[in-house]
Amino acid sequence: MGEDSESPKINHSFLRDYVTEADVISTVEFNQTGDLLATGDKGGRVVIFQRETESKDESEELGESGEYNVYSTFQSHEPDFDYLKSLEIEEKINKIRWLPQQNAAHFLLSTNDKTIKLWKVSERDKRPEGYNLKDEEGRIKDISTVTSLRVPVLKPTDLMVEVRPRRIFANGHTYHVNSISVNSDGETYLSADDLRINMWHLDITDRSFNIVDIKPANMEDLTEVITAAEFHPQHCHLFVYSSSKGTLRLCDMRESALCDKHSKIFEEPEDPGNRSFFSEIISSVSDVKFSHSGRYLLTRDYLTVKVWDLNMEKGPVETYQVHEYLRSKLCSLYENDCIFDKFECVWNSTDSVIMTGAYNSFFRMFDRETGRGVTLESWRESSKPRAVLRTRRIYTGGRRRRGDVGVDSLDFTKKILHMAWHPAENIIAIAATNNLYIFQDRVNAENLKT
Amino acid sequence: MEYKVEAHRIMSISLGKIYNSRVQRGGIKLHKNLLVSLVLRSARQVYLSDYYSGACLNAQSEREGNEWDITDSEREKFPPSATECDRVESTEEPQPNEQPEKEREYRENDDEVKSDQVDCTSTLQEQNQNSSLDSVAKVSSETPPESITEPKESPSDSAVAERDSTPEANGESHQPPKPYVCSNRKRSAEESESGDSPQKRTKVASSNAKEDEEAEEMDTSNVSNLITIFGSSFSGLLSKESAKPEAEAEDSGQICCDQMLKNLNPWSTAIVAF
Numbered sequence: 001m002g003e004d005s006e007s008p009k010i011n012h013s014f015l016r017d018y019v020t021e022a023d024v025i026s027t028v029e030f031n032q033t034g035d036l037l038a039t040g041d042k043g044g045r046v047v048i049f050q051r052e053t054e055s056k057d058e059s060e061e062l063g064e065s066g067e068y069n070v071y072s073t074f075q076s077h078e079p080d081f082d083y084l085k086s087l088e089i090e091e092k093i094n095k096i097r098w099l100p101q102q103n104a105a106h107f108l109l110s111t112n113d114k115t116i117k118l119w120k121v122s123e124r125d126k127r128p129e130g131y132n133l134k135d136e137e138g139r140i141k142d143i144s145t146v147t148s149l150r151v152p153v154l155k156p157t158d159l160m161v162e163v164r165p166r167r168i169f170a171n172g173h174t175y176h177v178n179s180i181s182v183n184s185d186g187e188t189y190l191s192a193d194d195l196r197i198n199m200w201h202l203d204i205t206d207r208s209f210n211i212v213d214i215k216p217a218n219m220e221d222l223t224e225v226i227t228a229a230e231f232h233p234q235h236c237h238l239f240v241y242s243s244s245k246g247t248l249r250l251c252d253m254r255e256s257a258l259c260d261k262h263s264k265i266f267e268e269p270e271d272p273g274n275r276s277f278f279s280e281i282i283s284s285v286s287d288v289k290f291s292h293s294g295r296y297l298l299t300r301d302y303l304t305v306k307v308w309d310l311n312m313e314k315g316p317v318e319t320y321q322v323h324e325y326l327r328s329k330l331c332s333l334y335e336n337d338c339i340f341d342k343f344e345c346v347w348n349s350t351d352s353v354i355m356t357g358a359y360n361s362f363f364r365m366f367d368r369e370t371g372r373g374v375t376l377e378s379w380r381e382s383s384k385p386r387a388v389l390r391t392r393r394i395y396t397g398g399r400r401r402r403g404d405v406g407v408d409s410l411d412f413t414k415k416i417l418h419m420a421w422h423p424a425e426n427i428i429a430i431a432a433t434n435n436l437y438i439f440q441d442r443v444n445a446e447n448l449k450t
Numbered sequence: 451m452e453y454k455v456e457a458h459r460i461m462s463i464s465l466g467k468i469y470n471s472r473v474q475r476g477g478i479k480l481h482k483n484l485l486v487s488l489v490l491r492s493a494r495q496v497y498l499s500d501y502y503s504g505a506c507l508n509a510q511s512e513r514e515g516n517e518w519d520i521t522d523s524e525r526e527k528f529p530p531s532a533t534e535c536d537r538v539e540s541t542e543e544p545q546p547n548e549q550p551e552k553e554r555e556y557r558e559n560d561d562e563v564k565s566d567q568v569d570c571t572s573t574l575q576e577q578n579q580n581s582s583l584d585s586v587a588k589v590s591s592e593t594p595p596e597s598i599t600e601p602k603e604s605p606s607d608s609a610v611a612e613r614d615s616t617p618e619a620n621g622e623s624h625q626p627p628k629p630y631v632c633s634n635r636k637r638s639a640e641e642s643e644s645g646d647s648p649q650k651r652t653k654v655a656s657s658n659a660k661e662d663e664e665a666e667e668m669d670t671s672n673v674s675n676l677i678t679i680f681g682s683s684f685s686g687l688l689s690k691e692s693a694k695p696e697a698e699a700e701d702s703g704q705i706c707c708d709q710m711l712k713n714l715n716p717w718s719t720a721i722v723a724f
Binding site: 082085087088089090092113175176194195222223224225227244277278280281284331334335337340 | 456457460463467475476477479480481482484485488489492493496
């Protein structure tokens with residue numbers, strides 16, 4: 001939707017505010033080089049953006065102010081129906097993960113609640129011309145009109161991006177898939193649902209190995225579910241998974257075929273002073289990410305982000321409060337279901353800064369070296385192209401400055417759940433409902449909408 | 451008293467969420483329903499703890515003995531787990547933070563409700579899961595006869611009911627090993643299997659799905675049973691049937707009857723059975 005012209009007679013603002021449920025972005029992911037950015041939405045569509053590499057301005061130094069433009073759009077998943085259980089399967093894309101690039105084509109995995117698909121994204125800029133038996137439109141020629149033979153030649157044509165499904169990994173999960181993670185070996189990946197984690201080979205779709213199963217023999221004994229899982233970035237035998245109880249388990253696949261028994265368990269004893277009805281909910285880990293170095297883990301629960309050292313299991317090494325002012329409002333957040341929101345968290349390329357989302361279109365960045373955090377806003381009205389992001393503050397007491405936002409005026413429908421950080425540069429992609437914002441660490445920031 | 455009102459409100463909201471999750475697109479979300487059931491259980495404990503505000507003794511640090519001071523019929527069920535508790539405790543390192551944690555669960559809006567609900571289950575750790583699960587299985591197989599004859603709740607048993615609910619609730623909200631007491635009553639047949647470690651092996655995708663679907667069918671039948679209960683809103687919980695989740699919903703009934711709340715034991719585990 002482009003910018004509506006300011007017309008004094010007709011107020012178009014209501015059109016701007018109307019958001020189709022299917023357009024809500026549900027996942028964002030850069031590829032390994034950062035040139036491609038994929039987003040998935042609730043309608044099952046995937047949109048891939050590509051960074052423009054040509055710098056038009058000669059005076060630009062190395063490093064382009066490359067904009068991200070739409071490269072390809074395709075429908076990844078369709079609404080499905082499980083006839084046996086009479087359950088609808090949502091087409092919402094839960095996660096996208098890129099495979100490391102091996103040839104000219106790009107591959108990505110996208111998953112909804114039940115099915116994982118491997119897509120091949122390739123470019124075509126030439127096409128063969130001069131067939132003997134077919135004419136230019138593809139119709140079969142009458143043989144009698146063929147008087148001589150010629151060899152078809154490749155002629156350049158407009159760039160076409162083709163996306164084809166190459167593998168469909170179906171029927172691997174009874175519960176809802178929440179995570180996928182590609183292994184550093186380049187051949188396997190894991191998919192995690194609420195109770196099980198499966199390992200697949202990228203070439204084999206009819207078989208997967210179950211590597212974690214926490215389903216109790218009696219479902220009434222169920223006390224925790226798996227909320228996220230990820231492979232170690234360098235060690236192909238290690239992976240971590242988080243649970244709804246706030247624990248992280250590091251598993252080593254060399255130990256046994258079934259990794260129910262963890263190698264390490266990371267948990268922090270609960271602070272008894274903060275106990276409430278909702279303590280269990282807010283301790284549930286919504287996202288876990290390995291640092292690029294592989295040494296640290298980043299987790300997000302409802303009110304905090306925590307950095308864990310793989311060598312220390314008894315507690316996190318750093319804890320950052322994302323929105324502690326919400327602790328007194330947990331009951332109303334429970335009523336409006338906001339307490340169940342699953343925020344993601346990301347590292348920057350050097351593991352020195354961590355970022356996560358919050359409400360009111362705010363997101364937070366924490367500098368690990370100084371321990372300080374800033375609140376930034378991604379909202380169309382306040383961000384013009386090339387505008388500088390300014391920091392925001394939530395007013396929780398003390399001296400109130402102009403521009404501070406009161407806790408009661410926070411808009412809980414504007415939540416930043418999904419985000420991604422460029423693997424090498426300081427470029428971030430923030431998904432705010434149906435809009436995608438891309439910010440660069442330059443004097444000129446960019447604003448891009450879908 | 452505000453905490454009681456608050457607890458009741460949270461319970462109503464939680465039940466509403468569970469009911470609505472049925473009609474949501476995409477099927478029942480296990481994670482969310484598990485969290486909602488945990489909140490529901492906490493709220494119920496607070497709500498019912500009112501009975502104990504007077505009856506609570508100096509039992510904050512006591513974890514055995516007086517807690518099990520209950521009627522004989524209940525005792526038949528509990529002693530095996532109580533002894534198991536003691537055994538586990540003796541091997542367990544002291545966990546002082548767990549105990550006050552349990553106490554604080556009943557604190558709402560700074561109203562301190564001292565209760566003796568802290569029991570040995572709160573100290574159970576995951577490491578003992580297997581051993582206690584096995585011993586539980588033995589308990590289960592011994593107690594099915596008692597399970598059927600569980601006495602109907604009556605006001606005089608209010609003290610009993612709370613004790614009954616607590617260990618089971620504590621177990622469910624903390625560690626796996628202790629939910630059996632209640633589940634005995636429902637699934638005596640399945641309990642005998644719970645002692646077996648589930649056979650786990652790498653599975654072909656198709657057989658994996660099939661096996662899970664069988665388990666899932668059992669779960670969805672719980673759901674439909676639960677729905678008939680909830681279908682008549684809170685009054686559905688009045689059902690006095692001794693703990694079968696197939697309790698029929700009664701059309702009439704008072705909302706929020708204290709007596710009815712004691713019957714929350716059976717279906718609370720049914721919720722977990724999502």
